[in-house]
Amino acid sequence: MPELPEVETVMRGLAPVLNGYKITRLDQRRPDLRIPFPHDFAARLEGKCFLGLRRRGKYILAAIEGGDSLVVHLGMSGSFKILPSGDPVQTGPHDHLILMMENGATVIYNDPRRFGMMFMVATESEENHPAFAAMGPEPLGNGFNGEILACRLKNRSGPVKTALLNQSVIAGIGNIYACEALYMAGISPVRKSSTIAGARAEALAAALKKVLSDAIDSGGSSLRDHKLVNGALGYFQHHFRVYNREGEICPETGDTIKRIVQAGRSTFYCPRKQR
DNA sequence: CTCCTGTCCTGCCGGC
């Protein structure tokens, strides 16, 4: 499920109940998600205080008292829910991890498909972990622009859509926002990655920033699994121009939105607007 | 290297 905007909204939701507070108890309900939970997971977290949260690509990094960071990836179907202090704690299917905080809040990680993952790294060398060492630039980061994007895309032989999904090219983009940004920039998803330069690259960089920041402002996109930590739905899915709109009419050209498959993933686009 | 396919897992939706 979650791409950059969804991960960002989840992180922002978690921050107020985690930052500066101790974990009083961790209830781990199974040994693994996509990969095993860290060894002695509970022992390494219980009694420790969260120092700060940040996002890198589709990962949340939570610095913990004592020098470790808890790293979380939501996979396709992972979500967090916060039960405020005083609320009854009821758990259900696929609630794999339950954090009880000293402020009384309960934080539950739910993940039906278990494609999510959690691991620990030393906070001071977070960026050396393989997940981050090869990761591309943050599209919402300072200084990201068309020139940087063009540089990342120019040595690739495949289509631009596939390149945008590659986390080592650019961080945080997934299937929805790749489709939406290419539409907004008027670039065909089948266009060769290496031909994105100059004004076209500027348009794509601007479109990525716009669609991602608009989506964050909308609380992300809720297709089935994504929810805010208070259980509310994001609503950016109502702003999709092409994603999941095969057969519908492009509001700009009147043409029909097409669906194709690239690298095993659905791509939606308007053949007339996108060249 | 880079690129594609298959796989992990569960749930949901549409078609018959």
Next chain:
DNA sequence: TGCCGGCAGGACAGGA
């Protein structure tokens, strides 16, 4: 109504 195939926001291993 019920069953079954296909598909889903991601990442990675393995093979070409």
